[in-house]
Amino acid sequence: MRVQGNGFWKTPLGRSALGMGCVLPLLTACGGGGGDAAVVPPVVPPVIVSPLEVNTPFALSDFDSGDKPKIQRAGDGTLVVAYGDAPDNARLVYDVKAQVERPARDIYVKTCKPDLAAVPAKTCDVLADWSLAKNISLSSDKSSINTEWKGILAPGLQAYAGDIDKPNIKTSGPVMVLTWVSKYCPDGDLTTAGVQAPVQRAIRYLERDSRIIPFSCAWMARSTNSGAAWSAPVQLSTGERDAIQDASSGGFNTDTKLGQINISWQEDPQGLQLGDGDGPGDGASGANVNGGTDVWYASATVDLSVPATPADDFVLAPAVRLTDNWQGLYGLSGSVNPIFDGLGANVDPGSIEKGQAGAARPNIGMVGSTAIVAYEETKGSEGLDEGKFVRYHAFPFATPPATAAGKAGCVISNPLKNARRVRFLTQSALDAGPGGIQIAVFWKEGIYDKGGPSDIVVRRGMGGLQPANMVPSVDAACATSDYTTAIGLSSLPGENISSRAPSLTVADNGLTDGTEVNFTENALAHRGVLRGGDLWIGYSYTTDLVKLWAQLDNYNFWLRKYTFAAGTGSWDLPRNVTNITDKRISVREPRIFGTPKSSATACPTGLPGDPTTTDATQCQNTNVIYLAWGTQENVSPFVPEGGADLGIYITASTDGAQSFATPVRYSVAAGPLFQDDESAYESQVVTRPDGGKFYGVWNQADASVEVVPGVPRTVAEYASGSITSIVSP
Known part of the structure; x- marks a missing residue:
């Protein structure tokens, strides 16, 4: 059931920011910090005057298990959405994170290219404008391993369906690379032609009814024509180790029609670990790793210059181990062997890799032909230090480091503290300008372990991409x-951009604060935009974790800007952009993004008024920056099920993030706090170069409809929108 307040859905100037009750009190205070109130008093939501207008959302996925959609906009304007979904009558699998049995998913892709000149006009704002779904992974009805995946509930070996985790997609010109990890791993030797016998393994989770769940392997597929056609899926790893956290990047030259692509993922030789209950979620996400977990790397060259030679369109090099955490050691990390083969027998510990340190959550990028990989890694201190380093690599994309020294990666975090969730933003030397920002690397850092308070710390690569920059x-x-050498490094501390955010002054900007100057505050969910000499980094922030849990404080999204010009730069003061005053509601999964580059054909000079410009909407407006975010109930961390997801909101700036328009609710769904069975979460949004139009997808769940017991119906929801008044640069 969808609750739409007093019935109005779309006004001439956009949707109300307050869907029902006091959903997001961005203009007026709602009160209600803690207390025992169980019912939200109904009020008539005001009409919010905003230059943002949102079109009616609709479900883009076809079945009832639409999951984690991603959206890309190709250079020719084609919209490409990849998402997980389970076809009707799909076999069941066990979701370790959600702790439920659910239908196995495949990855699907749909495309749509807006064309207002067509008859009838093609807006992509109705489902009929979109292509039929194409199944890319083709694995949910297959199996490569038998395990006792029902555990003590139904002992005995059973085939495990080829379920996928989630799609990840990146675009470089007309080239799109789609990656995922899957429980279907049929080829046990990728170096030998043909499909060899599987070597896939599995892990027993005692905490999950002793279920034995297969390891995952990495896969990819590619398109060289903006998503119109896709290659057959390509298996990148064997499932001998458990793969997760896949991603890709790359670059493509539209003049030469040459490009390069890189892909990374992590593999844990003893299987994905459950969480320790100290942070958000309950593990099996790849953050908690065994020693010997490494980051793996693959690269490809792209050559579309001669259409008649398809063999060189996309040439993929074999994957290699990028990091050095496995150093030839074998065995188990404990006294119990939880690793099984496809016959249901324990794997010989003498064939299970192990090590002292483990790498997790890699991010990958490419600038020119330089590959960038950054990740968090346990310190390998044999129990003396439970924290993590953030490590950084920059190398020629086709020649990853082969020596032990190169594989180590540069420790860029404070080695005496716990650093995790590294992200980075990059741009070319031309875009950065002389001595400018080519990369900004930022992460969470503090003295505490998982779930503890931390700050957001930044380093900038000025005039280059190497650690020396x-x-x-x-x-x-x-x-x-x-380990001993690492903790003795004499690096300068990174810039602390979140410390004491509400109370900073120009004279006291907090950049040199240690992360424990204010040990009650916490910052997370860091995101950013890098464009020329302007760098914006934002984060969700609360002043006090104890007050947060008591609903006396909440998470809002704060934004801070670094400006570099004439050889010098400085940070401004943090600003609270979302300003949610209702302490029952926190920001979740913020997304901040700028506009893409101008079209080389429709706007070759980048100037809308230039005589060579044939479509001004394809000229980049660097003044436009968007911010979207989900909302979530703010509850104590001791509530087992956590806070419920609510709705998604969006706003935009047309003056380079100096000010933002009044937010509007992007999703119809408002969530259970407002008597709505439907909730929305994890948005992904893109925009065209002028910033006047945006396109987004998100997960939407309906608690009133169950696909199987305990599993709500979910869809991949889509909606576009626009800024009704915008000034060109």
């Missing part, structure tokens, strides 16, 4: 795998 500087000996 980092500001503040890092020790020249930062690439070391030796």
